[in-house]
Amino acid sequence: MNPRRVWLAVYAVAITASLGLGVMLSAQQFSAAPPLDFVQQLPAPKALPEFSLERHNGKIADANVFRGHWSLVFFGFTTCPDFCPLELQKLGKLLNLMGAGDDLQVVFVSVDPERDEQEKLANYVGFFHSQIIGLRGDNSALAAFAQFFGAAYDRSVIIESKLLSVPAGINMPTNAGDQYVVNHSTRVFVVNPDGEFIGSFAPPYEVGDMLSDMQKLMSR
Template sequence: MVTLWQRLAIVLLLLVCLVLGVVTAIQGVHSEAVVLVAGKRLPAVQSVPELSLETHKGDLLSHSIWAGRWSLVFFGFGSCPDYCPLELQKLAGLMRRAGDPEQLQILFVTVDPERDTRDKLAAYVGFFHPHILGVRGPNSELARLASFFGASYERSVIIDKRLLSVPAGIDMPENAGPAYQVNHSNQLFMVNPRGEFVAYFSPPYEPDLLWQDIQNLMAHAR
């Protein structure tokens, strides 16, 4: 014979199963709802580490930089002759679509801090949009940030008629001079308002599709 306490235990167990089922269903609907056209979501978000980097305005790249707004991160350098200017034009267009710089911000991280001084970086990003943030700092810290996002870069220079490769994180030789080459990957990295790396985009970038994905991520943020 089933006692009253056994009946209550069965009812409680059924209620727990029901609640878990509803939560799982909601999470499933949420995860399926965010389907990116141009980008890829990370299976698990990752918090951006705090590093000894700063913007061209002198602000440290701490969690306060990410808080409250969505961010797109792009690695490049101010002496880039072709790719970086073209992509920064597209990114500036995205900022104009967003309208409010507190909704979407662009961070241009230089991988060439020796030539990209704070003043040069400020002038460079400001040419494309007044609210794009240039980011610079020690090579070791820049390499850590690039590694976190999965970006890659290296520099090469001819010294004494020999080609020298300078990997990420290493300072350029003092006798390198101003004329050297920089190679870098070209992905865009999306960070949510909690400072978490959530998605990335690989070239070529179609602005309309990119904007569609950004709006989709914003709309379904938890």
């Protein structure tokens, strides 16, 4: 047999075997990843857009806040009478149970910039856990950031005996005072260390549910 043909045949077999092994290993790695029970995953990760908000410590926050950590993002406001404090208690407990150091952080985004000034926001998030980051900003920046996640919110206020709904992105009327209601999404959104939104926890969720899925995600 022609030596050149023999060499080509051996080369072809080697390439085929190599490709087959690569596919097999990829399939094994994919199947080895434990399935998630509570996170509703997106079809594909979505990279965070460019944004500029303010941290509770007064520093400017951009997408780098999310890089290098797993992040759980929750939208709310500091005068929320029920859901926000209950969920932040759960998220603070989750941080303690994970014992993850800097590997996991919680980001609380205020959707009430008129009332949630920097110092007030700092005191609020610090009450629940030292690893909770508070973000605030002007109404237009907050609306764009919330829209990326699909987090809806608005404000309701009574002015001159009329109920007025103020949508996201719009400043509160100057005569609204501070007695108004904020309606907001109650999902907890998951961002990976590459700064990509990958899914969310939908209520009702418990600490054990989030603990289970976050341990799986962080072990991949």
